[in-house]
Amino acid sequence: MSVRRRQEDRRAATRRNLVAAARNLFAQKGYAATTTPEVVQAAGVTRGALYHHFADKAALFSAVVEEEHALLALTIHQAAEAGEDEPGPVKSLIRGGEGFLAAMQEEGRRRILIVDAPAVLGRARVDEIDARHGLHTLVEGVGTAIEAGAIKNLPLLPLAHLLSAMFDRAALAPAEDLGAYRKTIKALIRGLRT
Amino acid sequence: MSVRRRQEDRRAATRRNLVAAARNLFAQKGYAATTTPEVVQAAGVTRGALYHHFADKAALFSAVVEEEHALLALTIHQAAEAGEDEPGPVKSLIRGGEGFLAAMQEEGRRRILIVDAPAVLGRARVDEIDARHGLHTLVEGVGTAIEAGAIKNLPLLPLAHLLSAMFDRAALAPAEDLGAYRKTIKALIRGLRT
DNA sequence: ATTACAAACATACAGCTTGTCTGGATATTA
DNA sequence: TAATATCCAGACAAGCTGTATGTTTGTAAT
Structure with a gap:
């Protein structure tokens, strides 16, 4: 191995710059309206670097989605640790949802993860990514x-997917309606109790 | 007015051809991968005609979405009339959902309405279209x-949006999982009863 | 240290796509 | 039938994506 750090660092740095610049532009203008010349200019490199690190524009977007999912999970996790732990599996579900909705308020995140990702990467790939991150904990x-018998015994993955879909839609709601959505979701989950 | 029908007919005919050809291609390859030369060739016209009838590619897609929504509503409506009318507002909701899921199995419809539409037209425009069609009846x-007191008194529009989101996600599920999704949705709606 | 090599990046290029613009065909009105 | 508006076809310019080639920088070996 020796001390070959410089090349590794250089590579990682430009890659980070590219992903960061792309994230901002995708968040502001959406995937389709964002051009690769824009991205590389914002990142301070050329298109040669971009296509050296990523197969195509969609691959760059995929990297952005992965990172955004990771950040989302991190934020939710931190909020969960900070909050007091009223036990009870149903309460946990509801609190997890609140954390998700709060973390989703991050500028541009909704557009990237909920609006553009399915169209660009395809439903299958998004499901696969989601399974590794948010859906997993859900x-x-x-x-x-x-298992605790707190809610009805329903098919696990379908139920998780349906809840996830509700949270996604709630996240897309105008900020002033968020309260009503939270209340309604709470009622829907409570309705699952045995 | 007199009998100026021919021009009107001609116009309507090429417009229909364009929308029909576009619908097929958007359904198969998605919006981004479909090119306007492909569309006009399938429609038997030239790009001149396309840009005479539609401002741009997105406007053509918008017309496809409108038509698809109308067909969807029609199919659901027919199914609802055919089915026996067990009364009860909760039963009605569930039956409406079943009709939606059945109508959504139409080839390509899911991709157009659920996957591509939000990314191409934007969330706001999709909401506006949806409000005029499916969401309206929901x-x-x-x-x-x-009003009948059959389910809890929750914010109307948020609840409808959340249910709509669940149905959308269920419609995207693999065909073999559809039964489990239906069962789970039924349970979620039943949980809303007072 | 110099040479040999591989990785990272920059630049140039070809093909395609979109939207506009101009011209001709067809229908309507006077 | 002349004038006019609508409908549509073909040509054009600008821009974007992905590739291919060249250049620099870092690494390894002798």
Whole structure:
């Protein structure tokens, strides 16, 4: 191995710059309206660097989605640790949802993850990415709630997907309606109790 | 007015051809991968005609979405009339959902309405279109259920949006999972009963 | 240290796509 | 039938994507 750090660092740095610049532009203008010349100019490199690191524009977007998902999960996790732990699996589900909605308020995140990602990457790939991040913890939460007998015994993954869909839609709602959405989701989840 | 029908007919005919050809291609390859030369060739006209009838490619897609929404509503409506009318507002909601899921199985419809439309037209425009079609009847159904005291008194539009989001996600599920999704949605709606 | 090599990046290029513009065909009105 | 508006076809310019080639920078070996 020796001390070959410089090349590795250089590579990682430009890659980070590209992903960061792309994230901002995708968030502001959307995927289709963002051009690769714009991205590389914002990143301070040329298109040669972009196509050296990524197969195509969609691959760059995919990297942005992965990063955004990771940041989302991180934010939710931190909020969950900070909040007091009233136990109870149903309460946990609801609190997880609140954390998700709060974390989704980050500028541009909704457009990238909910609006553009399915169209650009395809539903299958988005499902796969989602399974590794947000949906994973949601499935766990629903699973323990079912095992504990706190909610009805329903098909695990479908239920998780349906809840996830509700949270996504709520995240897209205008900010002033968010309260009503939270209340309604709470009622829907409570309705699952045995 | 007199009998100026021929021009009107001609115009309507090429417009129909364009929308029909576009619908097929958008359904198969998605919006981004479909080119306007492809569309006009399939429609048997030239790009001149396309840009005479539509401002741009997105406007053509918008027309496709409108038509698809109308067909969707028609199919659901027919199914609803054919089915026996067990009364009860909650049953009605569930049956409406079944009709929606069945009508959504039409080839390409999911891609156009759920995957591509939000990215191409923007969330706001999709909401506006949806409000004039599917969501409209859903809001009515939920409204009467609430007025009848059959389900909890929750914010009308948010609840309708959340249910709509669930149905959309269920429609995207693999065909073999559809049964589990239907069952789960049924349980979620039943949980809303007072 | 110099040479040999590989990785990272810049520049140039070809093909395609979109939207506009101009001209001709067809229908309507006077 | 002349004038006019509508409908549509073909040509054009600008821009974007992906590739291919060249150049620099870092790494390894002798």
